[in-house]
Amino acid sequence: MTEQLKNHILKFVTPPDSELQSFLNLMEFEDVKNKEYLLKEGRYCKYQYFILEGCLRSFFINKKGVEKVVNFGIEDWWFTNVDSFTNQTLSALNIQAAEDSKVLKISKSKLDYILQNSLELNRYFRSILEKVRIADQRRIQFMFNLSGEELYTTFNDYYPDFVQRVPQYMLASYLGFTPEFLSKIRNKKKQ
Amino acid sequence: MTEQLKNHILKFVTPPDSELQSFLNLMEFEDVKNKEYLLKEGRYCKYQYFILEGCLRSFFINKKGVEKVVNFGIEDWWFTNVDSFTNQTLSALNIQAAEDSKVLKISKSKLDYILQNSLELNRYFRSILEKVRIADQRRIQFMFNLSGEELYTTFNDYYPDFVQRVPQYMLASYLGFTPEFLSKIRNKKKQ
């Protein structure tokens, strides 16, 4: 079950076997059905999740009562609400399964323990954060630079198979516009 | 000169003195005047910068020839183009001083060397990345949730003194709209 995470780690760093094993032993398995919640707004985010299969999303409800999708995560991605998890503050976000999913999770105290001792696992999580930061920065750049239609086609080109996996209204929300508008973009392209 | 960086590090971690010193010894000082470039689009981003005083910004020029500000950095912040720096790819961004500034810089190879050996400095840079990730996530949430006017007033409330430090057109660009529109927001508030 932790074999998949082990392989992921070994793509980035090569920790001593003992360190790696004691880390993997701290991970707990969890099976979540589509639409189940791993975190609800107003609670503390206790875990960081490694997605084995399926898809998670984080979102909040804005003043008008509309869901806003902040992030998606799929296989081999780490997923959490960084803010609530690292600062131990109340979460402004929900985390929910967007498909039936299998995840590994680890609590903050256990992760902290590991990161106080393992050089290589620090390097691993630092690398993960670097990648995520690069993704966030690209996303910000795209949001500034592209029209709604361009955002959609760009996203479609980058992740052609992912687009099939989630409802259109979630994708629209993630890209920053309404489902109605996305529908119009899609139908314009057909002609 | 490196005292300020040392203090910053000690707020997060407590590395052995030898590690800390050898790290600080690798930092190089640079004095930049307002509007000087530390990185130009199409080049490699060779350095990560720690800002001692002043203000840096990163930006790109979009298809229409308009400057888009991606980030600002001020005293006690690390600043770089993560994408170009970590992946050693050509930079899509410029980094420019937005005020007369003093910075410390370190090259990728030197930083990598440090991070292969120092547990505590790995923890430091991981913490920095966590903070930065939290900021990016908040920014994405704001951009989705708030109108232009709300973005401005929110930013104004968070960083009231910073708003005075940069030209309005840079701030408008950073917030994702035009200087004309910002001007209209500001004048509406006066009445």
Place this chain on the structure above:
DNA sequence: CGGTCTCTTGACGGAGTTCAAAGCTAGTGG
């Protein structure tokens, strides 16, 4: 004092939203 850089103002246009209604689709139970 002259020039460049920055900010303001107004008229117009367009990308995307809102609201409401209807059309699909898949799952559920009888």
Place this chain on the structure above:
DNA sequence: CCACTAGCTTTGAACTCCGTCAAGAGACCG
């Protein structure tokens, strides 16, 4: 196996926020 429902997507008309363009007014710096 069909009927029903709930959730998702489509469509269209009116509307709004913000961009574009152009011209002018300040402000700063050599």
